[in-house]
Amino acid sequence: MEYRFREIEEKWQGRWETRQSYRVSQDPARPKCYVLDMFPYPSGAGLHVGHPLGYIASDIYSRFKRLKGYNVLHPMGFDSFGLPAEQYAIEHSIPPAVSTEHNIKTFRAQLDRIGFCYDWSREVRTSDPSYYRWTQWIFLQLFDSWYDRNRRQARRISELKSILAIDGNKDHPCPGNPSLSFDASVWTAMNEPSQEEVLMHYRLAYCGYGEVNWCEALGCVLANDEVVNGVSERGGHPVVRKRLRQWYLRITEYADRLLEGLATVDFSESMKEMQSNWIGRSQGAEIDFEVQTAGKPSDPRRRIRVYTTRPDTLFGVDFMVLAPEHELVPSLITAGQQTETEAYLEWVSSRSERERMAEKRITGAFTGSYCLHPFTGKPVPIWISEYVLAGYGTGAIMGVPCGDERDHRFATHFGLPITNILGEAYNGTEANPTKDAVLVNSGFLDGLVMRDAIDKAVDRIEATSIGLRRVNYRMRDAAYSRQRYWGEPFPIVWQDGIARPLPECELPILLPSLDDLRPGPDGEGPLANLPDWASTPQGTREVNTMPGFAGSSWYFLRYMDPANEQAFCARSASDYWRQVDLYIGGTEHAVGHLLYSRMWTKALFDLGYIGFDEPFKRLVNQGKIGGDSRIAYRIRGTQQFVSAGLKDSYETDEIHVDVTMVDGVELDTAAFRGWRPDLHNAEFILEDGKYRCGSRLEKMSKRYYNVVNPDDVVERYGADTFRMYEMFLGPVEQDKPWDTKGIEGVHRFLKKLWRLFMDETKGSIVTEAAPSDAEWKAVYRLVRRIGEDTERFSFNTAVSGFMIAVNELTELGCHKKQALEKLLVALTPYAPHVCEELWEALGHTDSILDQPFPSVEERYLVETSKAYPIAINGKTRSEITLPLDADRTTIESAVLADLVVQKWLEGKPPKKIIHVPNRMINIVL
């Protein structure tokens, strides 16, 4: 009987389905393990071989944990709201709901063929009303919450109202408007709209204004990378910055906890670093500079507030730079500078934020105004420049050219004088950002080392009331609304300018079906084109929709209790399954998705809905599988194609060839001619009778014709081979190329495994005989290795371990049931179909999926002697087998008796003999 993988895989996929083998439920008797994949966006292109890499790894881990006795939750779903479906709808007039449904079907079929152990009864789809009902519900909880900085947790708005009515806001400064300060009587005297406006500045989900890239011609908002040189990438229309009403999540209130939480989770160091860089906590001071209005006494109400991490350099300030959007800018522009600044402001408005930040050229304009140095009273010129962004810090910086390189270039470019506060540490041509220089020209800081001057400076700044010590974050609040259709509608109506939450009983607010997805008027989304839907008795509906990360911020909770209609997830379910024990996904979500879901988890924890405040205990990032493109070389202006080795003698153009027409690098020229009509008459210049293609590693993408569909691989070699081969390619975390060539080796391994059990003509050849010590040794060495390698995610070495064991057992002629059974159980997580089939063939009626992972019988692995490598001065020269318990004298005499050693010693005694037990022996001459 031969290894008929197609039959076997179809058979067992069917049986597992019928038996509901992968359904899990809460079982307090067993330890739980939650293994999660980042769920995919179901794109129209379907899966390619890069997608399943992480899925296979987590599947192996899940199955392994199940053998180890864990109750494993391993679900899958779809992140099915998103822009591509909307774009597709606009181009092809197919509603997003329809194309999404279709794509999910394709994905599901592709996933099923690979034999994953997902509990599909728990599938979630973010675009399903039964799911987004709870996304809307969580939004309402965030809307109804504020962050109590003293208690460091989210609390209800009703509690805030009581506090404000008793004490005003003295203990709870307003995060959305820090200068807001009022006592209880003021609060009580406010009318409702004023109170609501104040509350909005506290809410965790709030409505505010933000600048977006607005393209008038397209009538919509563009992402940063859709804007190139001030025009839209699509169509080249002008793009300007426009202020629009937007929803936000006040994630900045959680900045410290997000930072601290990193210490409690098992993420890679680089991942943690990316997150903390994104959060960007810095310590410094806010300092106010009074504006000097020409000819008038200074006006304390007009101040420019800057944030600096280097208050020690305060005496080196030679100019101020404001963001062009800074609210004081219009009032600072003097008559003489009107023309210049206006031209500059207009130019800046066409620049995207990304361009402004990436720009190396120095630009700016002088406003004509000055402010006063708070300690020296020296007038400091106020400039505007695009490199200062309104959203960061206070939107204004103090320019210290001798200590900051960018400021130095600014001063040099505009010919501004440079004050030296560094003494010899400043060379006059280059800024020195040191903290170790001794300050000069710095008033009360003179003679101090800068590092020590920082505190001193802040103390004086606070004592003289010109500023405050402050912690600042680079991270900004998350924009939470999109002017799009295919997303969750907000459960909000607008009533006389006040945002009113809709009652829970009205959820879900269904996304209405809409044929024409053109943008609405005034920068609003397509839903604005549905006045009948938007207008309700309570007021006008919010017509923005939620962003892509809304649904994905909490989906891991829904899997625990997917059908619950009373709650997003019953507390009993989240108390049982708790954190995700293992989360696998790509690094591209490092700062977006992972930070948002961490914040949502913390907020839900604060409000008492779940019992943990970090969603993912351990995170593993799978690498990307790159496409291995094949390239043909066409001699310019002809239909002649020249083989890669000869191409340098010609002037050629590169043509990407579909990888399915190439075997290794050898092109199937007939298939190539038939590929496209224009290649029908192609001629080939061959080398050694073959046409060799060039190759290049690049992104796996349709346009490079290098996409490999897992379906094709599974069809040809089977799912078990595919699974093991993806793992065999290299470490999961590493990026790697896809090369189908090597798959034969893995397939051969499975056939070889099969032949340990089956003979092509005789059928089963398994015997009941007791395995020899050597056979047990091979098996237990494997079992130990697989246990260790699987636990530490070293799947590639695990696969090689299986190959070694099967080679050994083949060589030993081992067909003994007792030994082979253990091999099968260890292999099940990797190649479940063939293992289940062979398990059944051994006469078992139960499933291999629930067998216990074999334990290691150490006695078969005990070694008594060791073939020691003998090194002379660190270079291996010989080998001597010695008992492991040999004493030093025995070892030394054995070593010195060795002929090779004697040759190197040349009669002289060795300086030293180093013996590392069970490792090696080194002789120093």
Place this chain on the structure above:
RNA sequence: GCCCAGAUGGCGGAAUUGGUAGACGCGUCAGACUCAAAAUCUGAUAUCCGCAAGGGUGUGCAGGUUCGAUUCCUGUUCUGGGCACCA
């Protein structure tokens, strides 16, 4: 510019704590079986010198620490990723 990761045969990669560099697989070469092919099996395969025994070199590059370095340290080049006039 800053931060992170990486660089090992013709190729993917292995070497878990500083201890036999190149496991395992692919490819290539030689052989067996066969009328032949496929499949399968056996052997060789870092590189240089050498008939061989043996020896030299070798984990991007240059140094260092050590009896011993792919592994640790310093510097440097290149590749990939992230962040970016972040005040």
